[in-house]
Amino acid sequence: MAEEKKSVDKFDGFPTVLFYAREMKKLAEEIQSCSKDHRIELGDIEWKAFADSWPNIFIHNSEQIRHSHVLFLASLHNPQTIFEQISVLYHLPKYLCRSLKVLLPYFPTGTMERIQIQGEIATAYSLAQMLSSIPLTRTGPSEIVIFDIHSLQNQFYFSSNIIVRLESTVELLLEELKKPENQNEKYAIAFPDDGAHKRFGHMFDERNYPVVICSKIRQGDLRSTAIKEGLKFERTREFILPLIFQLRKQSNDTSIAIILTSTRESVQNIYHVAQPYFNLFDIKSMCIINGDEHEKQVNEINAGKNVYICIPNRLQELVERKLIDLHHTTFIVLDETDKMIDLGFETQIRQILDIFKPTAADKQQQVQMCVFSTAAQKSIKTLADNYLTNYVHASVGYLSESHASVHLNVEQIVDFCPNEQQKRQNLFRILDEVCAYAPMRKTIIFVRTRDKVNRLNKELEQNGYKALILHGSLSQQIRNQVLKEFRENSNVLLLTTDVASRSFGNPTGYHCIIIDDLVQSGGTLIECAAAVLRNGAVNVSAFVGHGIFPNESWKKFLHSNNPIVRFDKFYLTNTYPNTEMLIDKPPFKVFSIAQILCNICFN
Known part of the structure; x- marks a missing residue:
């Protein structure tokens, strides 16, 4: 009895058993490994089919369900798996589990949630009704947990026979942006449309992340995307x-x-x-x-x-x-x-x-x-x-309407460089020319981030140049001293970020991260990325909760394919089975939701 008691360590004295769809085995194992304070046992379901393709399902050791808190990690990514898993969900309460919590990271029919034309079928309602028919457990209704649902009104399609809990994966992105390697980036958050902004806008502190909202413009059969509003x-x-x-x-x-x-x-x-x-x-x-x-x-x-x-x-x-x-x-x-x-x-x-x-x-x-x-x-x-x-x-700028953008006393020369190496060579060539022909001239080099300031400063020192540096990490006192030295001396080189020349009310100078709940063909993300880049963004990344990617549409985002719009990072989560194949394929970075799900299991 002592050994049995030792294995039953859930907070209320009853064991916890996690069953899972066959596609979610790896994620289920991760959830189990994340649970340090409360033990999770993995259940075993045999998913087979008869000769006529109808499901032949068997739960091994079904007696462990009795008096246990049961979790089911679902993946309803196609109609066949929906029928199989709904069948299991209807039977788990009949084996007398104390409670049932359905972990459904992706609600698949959320994009067909309303009828706009007579004759359409809102399949989101159909699936919600099917899930609402899960029988009551010994302690009451089952709970269903959904991440980043496409349309918030979908939660009201469920009946009162089930408890719906909506969660988000955005916290994984916020944790990523706080990492030391991302501290030097100047991020803005972009949304491809008003719907995405309404769903996710409140999750970002606008004091830290300025917000840009895009809008789809339709002219007949043509569609384009433009920036609708920046929060300025x-x-x-x-x-x-x-x-x-x-x-x-x-x-x-x-x-x-x-x-x-x-x-x-x-x-x-x-x-x-x-x-x-x-x-x-x-x-x-x-x-x-x-x-x-x-x-x-x-x-x-x-x-x-x-x-x-x-x-x-x-x-x-x-x-x-x-x-x-x-x-x-x-x-x-x-x-x-x-x-x-x-x-x-x-x-x-x-x-x-x-x-x-x-x-x-x-x-x-x-x-x-x-x-x-x-x-x-x-x-x-x-x-x-x-x-x-x-x-x-x-x-x-200049006040004359005919010279609204360009100061008349500034000669502007644009040097197009095919790659980073060529840009470095041209920079040092220009510096050599300035020192040779105008040794008493002041020179300013603008770069994007503090990290690049420090890296370029080392390269300048190796090539015999001494530069003053200026960026946002320096105290105001040091900044004042640097500016004073630059003003009062000749033949001086200043290496700086845009701390004193930021553009307001648009993406200019920002690394924009586009946020949306899911991606399918990727067209919306690419159009939004093109819009923010046209308006001055220096880089673009994306974060989506669910990477669906039908017909291998993810390939258009690979760096090796040289897409029209190059994404620096494409953040995804493993809510959908498809995303496992994208691990270690730049620009994709797949976040695991295992720890979030583990926390939800006991809360």
Whole structure:
């Protein structure tokens, strides 16, 4: 009896048995090896077939199921295996297991979850109903665990006869990005569409990972992908911090700030980026956009807010109807002013700003205003002259419309290099020419990461060059000293990342990681990757929870095939049997979900 007692070490005194589909044997063994505190016994099922192809299934040592907590690791990746495994799931409770937890990493029919045309069949509903028919166990309903389900509404297709638990594999990516070898990369998170952003966007801290959302554009039978929205975290921060300072220095709690921007999406993006900062200072904010429930918006306004983030026409409508009082406004932001004017909002902007325009008879308190624009349009200059007093104009680039991107005093030479070795040779050739013909000239070399700064610095030293280095890991004091030395000396070489020249509101300079729940042909990922690269991303990778890859579509991503878009890394998980073959095939890196599943087994 002592020996028997020793093997029964689950937290409630009853053993745990893990059965598995034949395709999931390796993953089941990994789960067993991950379980250190609670022992997991592997069950044995013989999966055979009769001559007519119908399943012939036998559970060895079925008596061990009685009084045990039973786990079943499923893989419903084709109709044949679905019938086999559903048959087993219906019988496990009949052998008197205490509980049954179905580990279903991939819910296969999730892409056919709704009917859009009369006659279509929502197979997601059919499978959910089949799983919902699993009999009750001795302790109640069975639990089914699903990872990164394609459509959240699929969980409501299950009946109350079963408990649905939704999990995600994204934590494996977040752990990967925290590794020391990835600390020098400047990552942004990209989503191929709004659906992916809704499912996964909340899992990423936008303060660490700026977000880019792509959108599919259809013209007849043609489809293209473009960047729909970047969350513009850095630019938003530029006006959020002064806004907070202005509100906090007021003597009363009724001070108001207004942020006007061009689209509903921009309003929501600014709100989500700013909210963590507002929460720190108990600043209440709200979005005012078209499409939201009118009564709800009015009730929120009446409750009292400090910051209104708005589309101009919607705010102007509320002002005209006297549903909002702006007389305590002390700070105004016009974001994407050029875009607002292009969309026809100039009249509404002027009507709103007229409220704050001081008159000789009425000395209103001064309102601080910030105007942001990506283009130097005359209409924006006129707007600023009409409503701003003694304003400071900060610009990036040349102001002439005919030379909007290029400074006239800079000669720009582009040297195309076929490979990294040729680039290094050309770099040292150019440095030799600079030293020979202009020995007193200052030189700056920009590279992408801190790691490359350090590596290139060693190469420069080996070739007889001494460089100042500058990157984000250095303290502010050291950075100031480096910049001071660069300004005050001649014949000096500076090797730096883009710490002082980052582009905001787009993927420029970022290594974008595209996030989605599954990949089949891969066309969506490739189109999204092309879009972020066109808009300045320096590198692109992908993370998907389920690698389905029908018809060996994974081959188009292999580095050896030289695809049109080269992925630096393609992260996958082993939720689907297919992915085992991709281990050690660059750019693929397969994460195991064994530890996550092991934790779920006992929670």
